[in-house]
Amino acid sequence: MSSRIVTGLLPVLGIAWILDLPGRLGAVVITEQYLAVVLGLAVLAGLVAKPLSGAWRWPDLAFALAAMGGWVWLAWNYEDWLLTAHLRGPEKWVPAALAIAGMLEATRRHCGMVLAVLGVVFMAYGFWGWLAPGLFEGAYLKPARYLLYVYNDSNGVPGLVLNVAANQIMGFILFGVVLTAVGGSDAMTRLALSLMGHRRGGPAKVAILASSLFGTLSGSTVANVMSTGVVTIPMMKKAGFPSRYAAAIEAVASNGGQIAPPVMGATAFVIAEFLQVGYGDVVIAAFLPALFYYYLLYRQVDRFAVAHGIEGEPRENLPKPGPALLGAWPLLAPLGVLIWFLFVLGYGAGKAALYSALAALALNLIRAPRQTLSLRFLADLLATSGRTLVPVILVSAVAGIVIGTINVTGLGFALTLALGKIAAAGGLMSLLAATAALAVILGVGMPTTGVYVVISVLLAPALVKAGVEQMSAHLFIFYFGLLSMLTPPVAIASYSAASIAGSDMWQTGVTGVKLAVTAYLLPFVFALNPALVWHGTWEEIAVSVITIAVAGFLLAEVLANRRAYGGGARRLMVGALALCIGGMTAVLPPASLPALIGALASIPAAWLLTRFAGSGQGASSRIPDDKTLEEGRTT
Structure with a gap:
C-alpha cells in the first residue's frame, strides 16, 4: 500500500472540513468523528511509511489496517455511543485497545521512543495510579471505563489538541x-x-x-x-x-x-x-x-x-x-x-x-x-x-492521552499542590528554574508541541498560582521547550547545522548555547516582568523595552567581544557592569523608580562600554581554529 496515497488523503480531508463541505452538502458530521478518521489515516500512514521488514511485513500491514479500523469504528459509531456511554462491552474496548496500540507504535516510529514511552507511562498510571503512594495516588477507574475515556471522550485523544x-x-x-x-x-x-x-x-x-x-x-x-x-x-x-x-x-x-x-x-x-x-x-x-x-x-x-x-x-x-x-x-x-x-x-x-x-x-x-x-x-x-x-497528528494524539489521564485521575491537582509547596519553600525563581529544566529535559526526545502540552498541563497552573501572568507562563514553557533544540547533549538543530558545516557537533552545540544565552534569560524576564508581553501600561512597556534592549546590547558586547577587554579584573569589571545595570533592571517592576533610573543609566553605560572595548580591538583579530578551541571547551 502506498503511503503517498494515504498521506495525500489527510490534507484533502482537512480542506473539506475547514471549508465545511459536509455541512454545505447537508451531512451532519460531529467534530470527534472527523478527528477519529484523520487520526486513523495518520496512524495507517505512519505505520506503512516505516514498516517492519522480513517475516513481519504482512502481520505489520494487518496491524496497521486494524489500528486504522479502530479509529474508523469510533467515527462510525460515535453518535450512537453518545447515548450508550454507560455500556462498555468488548465491541467498544477491543477496537479501542487496537486503535491506541497502533497510535503509540506509529508515534514510536515517527516521533521517537521518548514520546511513545510517555504515552505508555500515562496509560499505565490511568490503569494503576490508584496504587501510587501518598500525594500521587490517583482515582480508581475500571479498566474499560478509563480506556474508553481516553479513546472517545472529547477530553481524551479526540480532544482539544488533536x-x-x-x-x-x-x-x-x-x-x-x-x-x-x-x-x-x-x-x-x-x-x-x-x-x-x-x-x-x-x-x-x-x-x-x-x-x-x-x-x-x-x-x-x-x-x-x-x-x-x-x-x-x-x-x-x-x-x-x-x-x-x-x-x-x-x-x-x-x-x-x-x-x-x-x-x-x-x-x-x-x-x-x-x-x-x-x-x-x-x-x-x-x-x-x-x-x-x-x-x-x-x-x-x-x-x-x-x-x-x-x-x-x-x-x-x-x-x-x-x-x-x-x-x-x-x-x-x-x-x-x-x-x-x-x-x-x-x-x-x-x-x-x-x-x-x-x-x-x-x-x-x-x-x-x-x-x-x-x-x-x-x-x-x-x-x-x-x-x-x-507526526503532528500523532504528537497531538499522545497529548490527548496525557490530558485525559490527568483530568480523570486527579493527577493535575496533586502536582499543582506539590509544586505550590515547592514555590512556597523556594520562591518563584525555584519554580521557574524547575519548569525550565523539565521542559529542556523532555525536549530532548519530544517535539516542541508535545513538550508544551505536557508541561503546561502539569506546571502552568502552579506558575499562575505563584503569581506569573497567564500568557507569560505559557510562553515561558513554550520557549524552553523550543530551546531544548539547542541544548546539548541532544541539540538537534545544532547537530543538523553541524552536518552541513562539517564542524564538530559538540563544539557547535556549545557555541549555539553561548549565542542563545540571552534566549535562555528572556523567558525569566517576561515571567517576572509581564510588560514584555504587553501586559501593562504604555509607560511600563516603554521602560521594559529600554532596559531589555540595553541589557542585550551590554551582554552581546561582552559575550561576542570579550577578548577586547583584556583579562583579569578589567574583564570582570566590564562583565559585572553589563550584568548588574542591564540584567537586573530588566526584571525590576517596570513602573518603579529603580527600573527607570536603571534604564536611563544603562544608555551611557553602553556607550562607555563600547568605547572601552575599542582600545583593545587588536587583541581579538585572530579567530580561534575549530580544531583547538580550548576556550570553547573550558568556558
Whole structure:
C-alpha cells in the first residue's frame, strides 16, 4: 500500500472540513468523528511509511489496517455511543485497545521512543495510579471505563489538541508547503541577500533574516536549518566565520522561526486554544520577545564581526534590493493575504491560512499556468503536506492521552499542590528554574508541541498560582521547550547545522548555547516582568523595552567581544557592569523608580562600554581554529 496515497488523503480531508463541505452538502458530521478518521489515516500512514521488514511485513500491514479500523469504528459509531456511554462491552474496548496500540507504535516510529514511552507511562498510571503512594495516588477507574475515556471522550485523544492540529495547524502546513513550491523560499533567500549581504558580517546576518522569514513557511526548526543552511553556512565560512560558529548561528536563527510572528510554529495555536484567546492575541504577546530574540542574536553576530574584522560581500556580487523585493511577491503577497484574513477580517487561523494558500496558487497560475494546473504538481503538494502532518497528528494524539489521564485521575491537582509547596519553600525563581529544566529535559526526545502540552498541563497552573501572568507562563514553557533544540547533549538543530558545516557537533552545540544565552534569560524576564508581553501600561512597556534592549546590547558586547577587554579584573569589571545595570533592571517592576533610573543609566553605560572595548580591538583579530578551541571547551 502506498503511503503517498494515504498521506495525500489527510490534507484533502482537512480542506473539506475547514471549508465545511459536509455541512454545505447537508451531512451532519460531529467534530470527534472527523478527528477519529484523520487520526486513523495518520496512524495507517505512519505505520506503512516505516514498516517492519522480513517475516513481519504482512502481520505489520494487518496491524496497521486494524489500528486504522479502530479509529474508523469510533467515527462510525460515535453518535450512537453518545447515548450508550454507560455500556462498555468488548465491541467498544477491543477496537479501542487496537486503535491506541497502533497510535503509540506509529508515534514510536515517527516521533521517537521518548514520546511513545510517555504515552505508555500515562496509560499505565490511568490503569494503576490508584496504587501510587501518598500525594500521587490517583482515582480508581475500571479498566474499560478509563480506556474508553481516553479513546472517545472529547477530553481524551479526540480532544482539544488533536482538533487544533487537524484544523489550524493543517491549514498552516498547507500554506507553508504551497509557498515553498511556488518559489517563496528562493525569493526569501534573494531578499535576505540583497538587504543584509553587504553589511559587516553580512552572510551571518543573511542567515538571521532568511531563517526568521523561513519561519513563516515552516514550523520545523530542522527543516529551516536544512533549507536555508545549505546556502548561508558555506557563505559564512567563506567570509571568515569558523565552521562551528557558522553552524551555530544558523541553528539559533532557525530555532527562532517558531516564535516569529505573524506565522509562528504549531504550538502557538495550542496556546491560543488552552487560554481560550484568539491566535492574534498570542502573536501580539510573542512579538516583543521574538523581536529581542533576533535583536540580541544580531548584536552578538555584529560584535563578533567587529572583533574579527569580518566584512560583508561586495554589493556588485549581490542581488539588487529593488528587483529582489519585486521578485519576492511569491512570499510577500500571500503573507499579506494571510494578515488581512487573520487580523482585519478576523477569520479563523486554519481558514485564513487555507485561503492564503489558494491565493498563492492563484498568483502562481498567472506566472506558471502549466505547472500550477499539473496534476503531478498538485499531488506533490498534497503528499508533502500529508507527510508533514503525520507526526503532528500523532504528537497531538499522545497529548490527548496525557490530558485525559490527568483530568480523570486527579493527577493535575496533586502536582499543582506539590509544586505550590515547592514555590512556597523556594520562591518563584525555584519554580521557574524547575519548569525550565523539565521542559529542556523532555525536549530532548519530544517535539516542541508535545513538550508544551505536557508541561503546561502539569506546571502552568502552579506558575499562575505563584503569581506569573497567564500568557507569560505559557510562553515561558513554550520557549524552553523550543530551546531544548539547542541544548546539548541532544541539540538537534545544532547537530543538523553541524552536518552541513562539517564542524564538530559538540563544539557547535556549545557555541549555539553561548549565542542563545540571552534566549535562555528572556523567558525569566517576561515571567517576572509581564510588560514584555504587553501586559501593562504604555509607560511600563516603554521602560521594559529600554532596559531589555540595553541589557542585550551590554551582554552581546561582552559575550561576542570579550577578548577586547583584556583579562583579569578589567574583564570582570566590564562583565559585572553589563550584568548588574542591564540584567537586573530588566526584571525590576517596570513602573518603579529603580527600573527607570536603571534604564536611563544603562544608555551611557553602553556607550562607555563600547568605547572601552575599542582600545583593545587588536587583541581579538585572530579567530580561534575549530580544531583547538580550548576556550570553547573550558568556558
